[in-house]
Amino acid sequence: MAIPRAAKTQRRTRIQEEKEELILEAALDVFSQNGFRGSTIDQIAEAARMSKPNLLYYFRTKEAIHRQLIDRVLTTWLEPLRVFDATGDPESEIRSYIRRKLEMARDFPRESRLFANEILQGAPRIEEELKGPLKELVDEKADVIRTWSRAGKIARCDPYHLIFSIWSTTQHYADFDVQVRAVLGQAHSGDGRFEDAARFLEQLFMDGLRVR
Amino acid sequence: MAIPRAAKTQRRTRIQEEKEELILEAALDVFSQNGFRGSTIDQIAEAARMSKPNLLYYFRTKEAIHRQLIDRVLTTWLEPLRVFDATGDPESEIRSYIRRKLEMARDFPRESRLFANEILQGAPRIEEELKGPLKELVDEKADVIRTWSRAGKIARCDPYHLIFSIWSTTQHYADFDVQVRAVLGQAHSGDGRFEDAARFLEQLFMDGLRVR
């Protein structure tokens, strides 16, 4: 008996691997719907179909679970921006960035909402990541866009606000899903709204950024 | 003693008027930052500088406070859309709608975040309002936009997604303020970012919607 917690022995067992994944999956459900303070360990434990103490055997605290989730999401969430290529064709790079972000909103809405919840509540747990890695990545890509803009390949515009507008329009379909559904009604209860959105956004950004 | 609570006597006293306003103001601070479940009555009471039981004398429950706030916000929040005029010039109507929404994001960020929090968490307390009054208003304005679109006054586009994109791009500056600040850095710590955003969004939407 007297277990100094699995983590001590650097080796992770098969069960650890599985259970931690199970917990993170459950926690994503719960945190993305209720935010950090609004979620309870009991809720997560129930969603993961295990007892609270058992869950706390794998993650010391509620914060530890949230922390790991956020770190993971932040990485995958920025992937589309990372592949933004300076040597590519501006129009198609922007077009495919929009498409990719919209696909993520469709396929990973919980991740989007987890992130949105965090930012909305002042990002107390990820301020550093925002001011560090995120800002650096955006600065880098903003430079790329500015170059295109100055070379006359796209319209002159503020690259930061261009990025913000792509983020907001696409993530809207994940974060405000309930509202979007309510407004559109039964008509687009399937994934049709994503196709319509893709068409609209492509048109908006392509025509809005075309050199004139 | 034995107070059947002020509300019973339909008349509202001066003190009731003042204190209820004070509480709602404090609650807006707290709810907009922490969401419903993440906020406590004690927090609100402290922000309103009164004791918890005293606060509960004016509002029976935490939900009652939240309810009233949401109702209020929903009304004022949709005001800019309401004034959207079918007989006006399409370009300037859309332009001024964007400007107004952006001003609201700048001047009433708490209201925006309160609303965002609610939607993000599945809008359990306002589903009816969304499917009723909100949907009706949007349907009506979407019709206006569609008419303009068909008359060749603006580009052909899905009016619903146009409205969504205006909502999301403008509210982004309230709801994701922390992220916007983190990315822009010290450079635009004042209100400069709103002016830049206004310039960018006007260009994006005006050029994006121009008939070609």
Next chain:
DNA sequence: GTAAGCTTTTACCAAGCGGTTAAATTATCG
């Protein structure tokens, strides 16, 4: 002024919270 009603405070409660302890159970490996 005073009586009635309105407002505030003090003291309290049951339920829910994040987290711990220690013992019981199960998996792993020689």
Next chain:
DNA sequence: CGATAATTTAACCGCTTGGTAAAAGCTTAC
């Protein structure tokens, strides 16, 4: 198999939570 380590459970703890009871203090209309 048997021992050792990993996992799960039951019982519990102190604190916070939303909300109540009742009495004390204050306003207001007559």
